[in-house]
Amino acid sequence: MFNPVDDAVERIARHLRRPVQIDPALDGRVMREISALPAPGRATLGGEVWRWLRRPHQFTLTPLGGLVAAAALTVGVLLYRMASTPPAPPQGESRAFQFVLVAPRATHVELVGDFNDWDATRTPMRRTGREALWTAVVPLVPGRYHYAFFVDGSRWLADPSAPVARDEDYGQPSSVLTVGGGS
């Protein structure tokens, strides 16, 4: 379906993606500046270890060595599970959640959040009853979601009945919903 917002944004993005030429003389300026600096040297031991740990490795094990390694791994896992906190709740099926907002003067309201990529076109809310209740039902799997109501295409509202997300993270009011894994 044609979406004027996507079309306009794509035109802008295409325009901005054109290659830009920076004055090659910049290379010389950088090199002159660093020529006065001490050589950077090699990575630290900690950095080398961290890099080694992140690289894929291949090991060759004899059958006996494999058995020993498997036994050691099993013991390690058992010890870890005994020492660690109880396991996380199992991932459950998605459950339907109803979001409700009272907004008598609104002409249209959209629900936006992590579950719909903050796309205002995906979850329009329906107006019901004389009290101007706006509702939307969304299936959610267990997890933590940030969301907000987008009113009349210009106003962001946090859910008054839910914990508010920290403002500095978003620049706009939003709320937090945690969906548990239990039944």
Place this chain on the structure above:
Amino acid sequence: MGIGNVGTSDAALVRRVQAGDTGAYADLVARYRDRLGRYALHMLGNREDAEEVLQDAFVRAYRSLARCDDPERFGAWLYGILVNRCRTAGARATRRARRFVHDPAALETAPLAGPDGQAEWDDTVRWALARLPSESREAFLLKHVEELEYEDMARLTGAGVSALKMRVKRAREQLQAMLKEAERV
């Protein structure tokens, strides 16, 4: 498209520099100059500031090269330094209450206005981009121009994925509104 997928030669160059071959750094600068310059130019809206920040980022990266734990991802690491320098430069410009100005050099090299109004469109895009809040501009450029994944953007900016998605969404809406405004004038 992700970031830092530039092959092993980056790592080889970084190791040569770390071993004392300063000249190898010139190859890295030449390799990343235009791509990073594009981000800085769009972010700051001014070629002079963009080149200053870019030069600063390259010099800072050289100074910190020993802390580049993964030379294979030198590009992504360098990108992170540039994003931070652009933020600092943007804040400085805001403190100076500097207004967005047209970049004469860019205008000289911009295509002439054709039947499709290319030069006007260029002006409109840069005008709209400059009016976005810096956080939204940063998120929009990283997502839609540099075409990074949200996870890569989160690593570069230190912001959460949800926050970044929201900033991108806001930027898209604001750009759309500004385009409508420009079309009415």
